[in-house]
Amino acid sequence: MAEIISQSEFWEILIRILLSGTLLFFLLFIAFWQQLQMTRTIIISYVRGLIQIVLLALVLVLIFNLRNLVIIYLYMLGMAIFSALTARQHYRYVDILKIEIVALSVGGLGVMGLVTILGIIEPTGEYLIPMGGMVISNAMIWTTMTSERLTSDFIKNQGLIEASLSLGASPRMAIHNLLQDAFKTPFNPSINRVAILGIVSIPGLLAGMIIGGENPIVAAVYQVIIFLMIQSAGLIAVIIVTYLLINKFFTSVDQINYALFSN
């Protein structure tokens, strides 16, 4: 690690960053123009994201050489907790942190563990960490989409839910339709993405592996595997989140937890 970056590379990268900054300005301009009131969030997210990923790139070399599975999985657990902390900030009705941690750890680490045990993925940091990252961050997106959809549908459909409860339905029966919609919300776009794989979309992992000199067929197969992993982990996480959320939406005597939605 004598020299991570040469001087000519440094300047080239700097110019590229500045140029892509115009894209950020464009994004900010649209947000401002459409009065989305997200300017602050966008700037903070990008600055934060940039710093984080540059730091990651620097430690990546170390991580990729990891052979100790315990450390690798602890690292992934850290990813799950960090993602859960992020998901928590955008959900206002209950503190969703614990729910997200459970869901992302079980879904993400569970699937990663399975592919490790089955020997589908080489048990080294080089493969497990970036794939784990993809699986966990995706699971977070899924759980966020599902919990938001479920919550807004729940609030919108309280009358119907009550009608169902008043006939003696269990809470789960009363929101049966809502649950299905909430599951489909993240799953549909994702499965569509698989369907256009290779024709419309050239996903990052594939591109990265080929640029990195990997055999293109191996890279392509890995890409399909990663989609399978992403969707399994996403689905597990989503099921856990909905299950635990529903328990908060209803009381132990099968009433709607009105206090939760009253403000």
Added chain:
Amino acid sequence: MQLNLEVALTLQEFLSFEQLTLNDVSYSVGTTQILKKINVTITKDKGITGIVGPSGSGKTTFLRLLNKLISPSQGEITLNNSYQYSTQPSRELRKKIGLLHQNPFLFPGTVKANVEYGPQIWNIPLSFEEINNLLRKVDLNPLKYIDRIASDLSGGEKQRVCLARTLANKPCVLLLDEPTSSLDIVSERIVEETLNKLVKEDGIKIIIVTHSLEQTKRLTDEIIFLKNGRIETQTSTKFFFSTYSENQIIDLFKKEKKTNGRDNKSE
């Protein structure tokens, strides 16, 4: 995950409805007290009970308590002198003490699917003929309506499908929140006839909220007058209408002169 309807729970039977007792029942949302220390007994032998009172007096809240959609903040509701609401399973109670909501919320799908919904929860088969009968009871021609999409129906049609749906569960007590508010005069009379039959032939207890004094006079045997979350009076319908003149009744409905505006707050 299992998304199918769950298997029905074992029903905990009580033989027949005798009475409901509310003991010091209050219900608050935040700091607002909606029902205030209600003490009342509603018995079967008094016939149809009407809940009357000004808008916002707490009538709907009262029915929701009896269906256990909500629980009292204080006090206890007791069924037949022995079943305390707080210790009884909500789902069984709701089946026995059926509620018709003030707003007709129908499930997506056909009229048939809506009527079947309750019995399906409990895994009780409902024959085609039974569905037809239920629709006839609420003045809907089965041939015309059974396969209609629920969301396409008019307000009055929806209200009647909702009533049929509640009846399909064969409740012992029927809580009706303005069941005929959107019906024309013919349908209203047919529904009232059905209600009378339910009382006489099936021995069902009916507790009905209504804004129509005429309907109160025609249909009910007993009146509970709610105002500002309190029971103003509980009398027989005969006594009520023979004692009060129309103007006096209107006075009863009028909002109390606000003494110092804190009547709605908890005390």
